[in-house]
Amino acid sequence: MELGDRKKSILKAIITDYIETAEPVGSRTIAKKYEMGISSATIRNEMSDLEDLGYLEQPHTSSGRIPSDKGYRTYVNYLMQVNYPTNEEIELIKNYMKFATVYEVDKIIKRTIKLLSQITMYTSAVLTPSVNRSTVKSIQLIRVSARDVIAVVVTDTGIIKNVVIKLPKEVSTESIMRISNMLNSKLYGLTIEEIDLAVISSIQNEMRGYSEIFNAILPVIYDSLKANDCDVYLEGATNIFNYPEYDDRDKAYNFLSMIENKDVLIEALSSGDDNITITIGKENEIEEIKDCSIIKASYKVGGKTAGTIGVIGPTRMNYARVIGIIKCLTDILNDILKSP
Amino acid sequence: MELGDRKKSILKAIITDYIETAEPVGSRTIAKKYEMGISSATIRNEMSDLEDLGYLEQPHTSSGRIPSDKGYRTYVNYLMQVNYPTNEEIELIKNYMKFATVYEVDKIIKRTIKLLSQITMYTSAVLTPSVNRSTVKSIQLIRVSARDVIAVVVTDTGIIKNVVIKLPKEVSTESIMRISNMLNSKLYGLTIEEIDLAVISSIQNEMRGYSEIFNAILPVIYDSLKANDCDVYLEGATNIFNYPEYDDRDKAYNFLSMIENKDVLIEALSSGDDNITITIGKENEIEEIKDCSIIKASYKVGGKTAGTIGVIGPTRMNYARVIGIIKCLTDILNDILKSP
DNA sequence: ATTAGCACTCTCATTTAATGAGTGCTAATT
DNA sequence: AATTAGCACTCATTAAATGAGAGTGCTAAT
Structure with missing residues (x-):
């Protein structure tokens, strides 16, 4: 199902806005904030279409729209542009990582995810390589x-x-x-x-x-x-309190319980292929994280694919930014760990 | 300042009730639920005295009273009776611990605090021994x-x-x-x-x-x-959601942030002497945990004092029960780790 | 095909009133 | 002198009522 250009740019605007504000987006907001050259009424009709097609959802009649998992997926695959860190930021990251006077994979990786959680403001985790499949x-x-x-x-x-x-x-x-x-x-x-x-x-x-x-x-x-085949480490669990989706006590509790459960985390992080893997909401097979998104990438030790680092947060995640950061971080990490 | 017997038993009743219900306790509740043989009016007067003496606090005029840190301290030192696990419970604990086919201090201790958090329903932690002072x-x-x-x-x-x-x-x-x-x-x-x-x-x-x-x-x-002198491990951080003091989102956030900060935890757990140490609310020197209580005890490896295990939770903690469990667990732990 | 206009819906914050638990004080009782 | 019954008062909590605001869907006009 191919979307028309206008629908695409409206969808993109809605998702961009929603990621930023966490509020359901209305037709007037789009018309005013984003230069569309069409009236809110037209946008309203398009939004209605987008909802019928499954890209948007309405929390209740007469509220704005929010993206569905399918909407986010389209956004990630076709609409957004990855937002890589600037050269200065990359230098800062490299400096932070370079401290490693001691060559200890374990420590370097823990440091990486700590940094990852700090700059993304989400929860980050690492899955250490499977001992079974290491030589x-x-x-x-x-x-x-x-x-x-x-x-x-x-x-x-x-x-x-x-x-x-x-x-x-x-x-x-x-x-x-x-x-x-x-x-x-x-x-x-x-x-x-x-x-x-x-x-x-x-x-x-x-x-x-x-x-x-x-x-x-x-x-x-x-x-x-x-x-004890593999292990997970977490950082920045409390970052979720930055996001209104976890204002609700039960939501926060569920998230935190989920990440306290190592088995779930291991399953969530494993089987990421060489590149970056993005899993959005219900695409996830694990019940406990069907309202989260995960962005993960594997890293290499001595050129061999080893473990996985990832970021987990609400489906309303800043995909463009997090993907850029993870790509950048795994590159740096692979470089540090490439010596045999 | 010595309290009269009647004041003591009223104080004990109030604290017992408050630990159980988490609701400010009123004079009528005490008169009805606990057989005092005096009217609520008399209790009211005594409670007023206890407040003047600093053992109780009133969240607002015309509400019941809640214990102050001083009240809890008196309760812990003079009024309560430690509630040890029954023999059957001890057997269960021993069985759970005995799994250790492999003699690895690290694993045994992690298992211990996992158990500790599960049976106390609070957050538990262990401080590993200082490398500096080990031989x-x-x-x-x-x-x-x-x-x-x-x-x-x-x-x-x-x-x-x-x-x-x-x-x-x-x-x-x-x-x-x-x-x-x-x-x-x-x-x-x-x-x-x-x-x-x-x-x-x-x-x-x-x-x-x-x-x-x-x-x-x-x-x-x-x-x-x-x-990397010493290290801390945590278990059961999400247990705090069982307690209404953490219904408030900010309270929960503060607690979890505090716990995520290893330095604070290390400081909180260190310098526990050989026996059990109980720190109540503001007795704590660390700003971040002035509304928490900590119950901790050191364990021995090969007969030598090594690290510390502890439970951290709201000042409204079930002291009698947690103290009993920690005593029991450290005994078992010391026994397992006594072989040189 | 697009848009202006309007009725309608639903949420959220605020107000208001009622309820109830609990205190503190006074006067009566033991 | 200590205890207690009785009563007025306080304060938090709850529910209902209200109104503002944001947003939609539909219709008719452009």
Whole structure:
């Protein structure tokens, strides 16, 4: 269904205005504020058409119109122009990010979403890469005390994972080192998913003398890597109080409960493809966020797609601005994290 | 200023009622609901006295009375009886906690505060132990790639810290191991605060051959340990929506903003002594939480005082119940974490 | 095809009045 | 001297009434 040019520009004006004011937009506002060259009555007729076509909604008879999810979708796909940060702003962002004297993926990313929530004024989140689909870059055992061992697993996606293991009996540093070396050489380059019975028994074969210790260690590491697959961090949850859609106590409560629930967030942020993904209102499959929009993009570590950063807020979101900022931020982030 | 018995029991009744109902309490309510054996007129006079003495406040003339901070303080110190969980409840709690197949202080504690927020229905938080005042139980370097090294520091308070170090030039596994062993033997048993110039130059002396690498490594580790001294985790922030004091949008916003600010939380939770510390309303030095109460207790790892867990909520808190639960939970927690 | 004009609708803020819980005071009672 | 009944008064809360304002939809004129 192709819209005429006039309908398009009216729709664009309405959405622009609504994003700015959060008030239902009336025909007279459009006629006065935006130079349309036609009277409010004509706009009224067009608006009526746009409503019939599903691009607009009326909260109640004789109020202005607000965009529907379909309206926003059209706006995002065809009408708006992405609003990129200026060069000066980009410099500021880069400076803020460059602090990273220490190369720690975790910290850099947390800092990124903090910035993201601050400049967008929405809630931002990051989904850390799935451990399962990362490959092992290094796995080493550290003997902390007679019966305590920590396995430190580093993945190509920059995750460092500590697995604490309590051994059934005392073990020498020697033995630990031998097992450690063996594990490292055998598991290097594999994803967690690829570690199967064949791999394990191959290691066990070469470790006959240590089978008891070995059997105490491997399952724990394996379970731990499998279990806590990925993680989310949040920033700026209270930013929603800036927006009148959350003046209603229950709305605010629902939003905050939703983001307090990690499972929901993980689902909401995952499966963003390489580029920017925008999900508007009911397009979202998750019940709890059917009145929110999410803008998310994946970032890369060492050139490999790792996790996802995103912004979540009301469907009346400043798409043009947020998209610009996220694009800019992921570019900078990818650059910082590109070194292998 | 000693209160008479009758004043005491009236004060207790008022506070009990107010904690339950969140409504200003009137003299008639007390006379009817609590068997006082005196008329509402008499209670009225006593209440007037209690207000003059500062134990009660009146939101406006001709409304019931609500407790002042001083009133709550008296209630907590002299009037209430701590309400411990029943044996069955304790068993449930223990079962929930016992899941810990893996001995990881971090996870166990996060699980504890999750439980704490769920059964108290308030917001709970944990302050992890100060790294500075913990002693090094193990420090080891792991070579991840030619120029990447990770230092894994384990403290007696159960903290595992990973410090990522990018070396200026390629270094052999041999060298790393030698430095690692040296660091471990020299720093073992010291607190971070105790690591001073004397210690560092003593190590440098024995590591003449590696001074370049060594100088690249040590400052990074040192800074990292110093910098991020302690951390807080939160659970159940949205629980405040259960309480009418946060029906007001601004109140809720203030509370949630406060909680989102880690510095405030750290300050609020620190310096709890060994036992349970209760801070009521304006007793709190921090501006942002002058209308909240905090109940906190420190927990021990391996017998040594480590971090603090706490509950934060409105001054109209169910002190008797929360104190009982926190006492019970720290006991269980200390028991789980007592093994060295 | 467009627009001016007008009746109609619905929300929101304000006013008004009624209700009710609770106090404080005084005078009577124990 | 302490307690209590009784009553006038205060203040918050609620519901109903009112009016202004923004906006639409329709009709007739351009």
